[in-house]
Amino acid sequence: xxxxxxxxxxxxxxxxxxxxxxxxxxxxxxxxxxxxxxxxxxxxxxxxxxxxxxxxxxxxxxxxxxxxxxxxxxxxxxxxxxxxxxxxxxxxxxxxxxxxxxxxxxxxxxxxxxxxxxxxxxxxxxxxxxxxxxxxxxxxxxxxxxxxxxxxxxxxxxxxxxxxxxxxxxxxxxxxxxxxxxxxxxxxxxxxxxxxxxxxxxxxxxxxxxxxxxxxxxxxxxxxxxxxxxxxxxxxxxxxxxxxxxxxxxxxxxxxxxxxxxxxxxxxxxxxxxxxxxxxxxxxxxxxxxxxxxxxxxxxxxxxxxxxxxxxxxxxxxxxxxxxxxxxxxxxxxxxxxxxxxxxxx
Amino acid sequence: xxxxxxxxxxxxxxxxxxxxxxxxxxxxxxxxxxxxxxxxxxxxxxxxxxxxxxxxxxxxxxxxxxxxxxxxxxxxxxxxxxxxxxxxxxxxxxxxxxxxxxxxxxxxxxxxxxxxxxxxxxxxxxxxxxxxxxxxxxxxxxxxxxxxxxxxxxxxxxxxxxxxxxxxxxxxxxxxxxxxxxxxxxxxxxxxxxxxxxxxxxxxxxxxxxxxxxxxxxxxxxxxxxxxxxxxxxxxxxxxxxxxxxxxxxxxxxxxxxxxxxxxxxxxxxxxxxxxxxxxxxxxxxxxxxxxxxxxxxxxxxxxxxxxxxxxxxxxxxxxxxxxxxxxxxxxxxxxxxx
Numbered sequence: 001x002x003x004x005x006x007x008x009x010x011x012x013x014x015x016x017x018x019x020x021x022x023x024x025x026x027x028x029x030x031x032x033x034x035x036x037x038x039x040x041x042x043x044x045x046x047x048x049x050x051x052x053x054x055x056x057x058x059x060x061x062x063x064x065x066x067x068x069x070x071x072x073x074x075x076x077x078x079x080x081x082x083x084x085x086x087x088x089x090x091x092x093x094x095x096x097x098x099x100x101x102x103x104x105x106x107x108x109x110x111x112x113x114x115x116x117x118x119x120x121x122x123x124x125x126x127x128x129x130x131x132x133x134x135x136x137x138x139x140x141x142x143x144x145x146x147x148x149x150x151x152x153x154x155x156x157x158x159x160x161x162x163x164x165x166x167x168x169x170x171x172x173x174x175x176x177x178x179x180x181x182x183x184x185x186x187x188x189x190x191x192x193x194x195x196x197x198x199x200x201x202x203x204x205x206x207x208x209x210x211x212x213x214x215x216x217x218x219x220x221x222x223x224x225x226x227x228x229x230x231x232x233x234x235x236x237x238x239x240x241x242x243x244x245x246x247x248x249x250x251x252x253x254x255x256x257x258x259x260x261x262x263x264x265x266x267x268x269x270x271x272x273x274x275x276x277x278x279x280x281x282x283x284x285x286x287x288x289x290x291x292x293x294x295x296x297x298x299x300x301x302x303x304x305x306x307x308x309x310x311x312x313x314x315x316x317x318x319x320x321x322x323x324x325x326x327x328x329x330x331x332x333x334x335x336x337x338x339x340x341x342x343x344x345x346x
Numbered sequence: 347x348x349x350x351x352x353x354x355x356x357x358x359x360x361x362x363x364x365x366x367x368x369x370x371x372x373x374x375x376x377x378x379x380x381x382x383x384x385x386x387x388x389x390x391x392x393x394x395x396x397x398x399x400x401x402x403x404x405x406x407x408x409x410x411x412x413x414x415x416x417x418x419x420x421x422x423x424x425x426x427x428x429x430x431x432x433x434x435x436x437x438x439x440x441x442x443x444x445x446x447x448x449x450x451x452x453x454x455x456x457x458x459x460x461x462x463x464x465x466x467x468x469x470x471x472x473x474x475x476x477x478x479x480x481x482x483x484x485x486x487x488x489x490x491x492x493x494x495x496x497x498x499x500x501x502x503x504x505x506x507x508x509x510x511x512x513x514x515x516x517x518x519x520x521x522x523x524x525x526x527x528x529x530x531x532x533x534x535x536x537x538x539x540x541x542x543x544x545x546x547x548x549x550x551x552x553x554x555x556x557x558x559x560x561x562x563x564x565x566x567x568x569x570x571x572x573x574x575x576x577x578x579x580x581x582x583x584x585x586x587x588x589x590x591x592x593x594x595x596x597x598x599x600x601x602x603x604x605x606x607x608x609x610x611x612x613x614x615x616x617x618x619x620x621x622x623x624x625x626x627x628x629x630x631x632x633x634x635x636x637x638x639x640x641x642x643x644x645x646x647x648x649x650x651x652x653x654x655x656x657x658x659x660x661x662x663x664x665x666x667x668x669x670x671x672x673x674x675x676x677x678x679x680x681x682x683x684x685x
Contacts, residue, residue, distance in 0.1 A: 213625075
């Protein structure tokens with residue numbers, strides 16, 4: 001990894017809160033998330049269902065569906081300079097989600113690789129037409145030039161017989177090719193930030209290895225930033241430079257990938273790592289488990305959301321106060337009263 | 347027949363399942379999808395056999411054939427009944443099969459789709475009992491309560507509906523239903539892949555615990571190799587309808603003998619950033635079982651392919667005791683396993 005990258009974050013999210021206002025009550029899907037994404041780095045977000053990782057992604061793209069709303073927070077994005085001048089900084093949270101500026105950014109500067117390429121492509125238009133449409137929306141090119149760009153993208157992601165594939169429908173492509181076509185589409189407008197939302201959960205192991213390798217290669221070539229969202233700890237260990245662990249809308253811990261896997265601090269991170277069978281665990285014996293299950297978002301526990309399942313639960317502290325995310329080392333932050341006392345936080 | 351060592355509870359011999367491809371107005375058969383193509387395996391009493399492979403390799407079709415949820419096209423499935431008699435499940439009529447059905451049960455992948463939302467837990471878990479002649483409601487209630495306790499749920503939940511439960515709890519309900527009739531063979535088709543990481547471990551522990559307590563035999567179908575390594579005694583790897591390798595779990599992971607198995611192991615992302623995996627890339631795509639390649643089905647993607655592989659189908663044979671593989675070069679190759 002080359003270290004001469006700019007130290008300025010491409011995207012800084014500060015205290016993001018996304019709440020869903022339902023008839024039954026308010027679901028605090030994301031409740032105070034801060035993160036910095038740097039060019040040339042992979043920022044991994046890991047968590048189980050309902051932890052808010054996908055809602056964070058949707059908030060950044062400004063596609064949170066009603067009744068969800070960004071209630072607080074900033075999302076500062078360094079925009080590409082349009083005429084060679086200094087890059088400007090925009091707050092995505094303040095833009096009109098349907099306005100021209102946001103529409104330029106979405107798909108242009110920030111691109112998404114969705115989880116299910118089968119659901120993301122329209123089955124009644126050829127993949128080529130869909131990619132060309134995206135290119136023509138974001139770049140000043142005519143139809144023929146756009147087709148050339150699309151072809152080049154197809155070659156870059158390693159799709160065999162690209163001319164022929166471009167005129168096929170998504171259902172004619174295999175799972176691996178479909179995901180490659182999706183990546184080609186996402187990259188077609190040269191995004192500086194790529195959000196990959198569980199890009200390999202729907203594909204097989206060998207295809208997954210191909211897709212991950214492709215993403216790593218493309219990132220090295222283009223020096224783009226990637227936010228990589230997954231629930232698979234194996235994939236995150238192999239892909240991410242920096243990892244954020246989420247649980248029920250809150251950040252439990254963040255740090256370099258090595259810290260998270262070799263020096264985890266939060267009881268949740270520790271328990272999660274211990275509970276997965278790996279090549280180091282002894283087969284056919286009981287795995288350490290996390291007791292109970294993830295609470296329904298309506299019944300999020302007061303205080304630390306993890307305390308009812310936590311082995312280190314301290315009555316009077318964890319169930320009364322919500323721990324803040326504070327540093328425990330140079331690049332690692334954790335929100336747990338084992339490391340920071342309640343008074344320090346107040 | 348002498349009683350020495352574990353005996354196979356189930357043995358599949360030359361099992362085949364082809365699906366016809368029909369085209370045109372007259373629906374003429376123009377070809378076959380060879381979903382399961384002449385496979386041989388056995389499951390010993392009390393063990394867990396893992397069936398792994400990528401989507402479309404025929405692992406689910408094979409497991410459905412065993413339960414006769416699908417009728418196999420050919421081959422034998424020899425099942426040892428409780429009395430020690432060996433019957434061929436493939437040849438039995440529906441009526442003859444009926445008394446054997448309770449001995450073979452299934453746990454499904456998706457705990458949200460496999461439980462009827464309009465039935466209470468009592469109805470769901472009690473239905474197999476009712477169907478099999480337990481008419482007395484009180485008796486059924488007692489048995490359902492016992493089953494719920496067995497899988498770690500409170501019997502008071504009996505009158506609730508599935509929507510009140512989390513994914514992990516729902517999977518427990520599905521397990522209770524599968525165990526209602528005291529089966530001997532349980533086919534578990536990806537039982538944890540729909541669950542969150544933190545509840546996967548609970549479910550795996552439960553399956554291991556139940557196996558010990560009830561002497562169950564599992565056929566564990568999965569694509570997750572870490573889970574398979576953890577739970578299975580022996581593992582069978584399938585590729586495009588054929589078995590390419592079978593061995594004890596420890597041996598398969600330490601010393602694979604088929605290049606496809608080795609490629610699967612190399613592709614597995616290890617949850618440790620200090621061990622970089624996935625650097626060996628398997629080129630191309632899984633072949634279609636409707637138009638499989640000539641010779642060894644794996645040859646277009648295989649790094650070790652020689653001319654012989656393109657024309658001649660390799661024989662599935664026993665290389666060392668208990669270790670089977672179908673590769674022309676199995677004896678000479680020295681493939682890397684996992685540390």
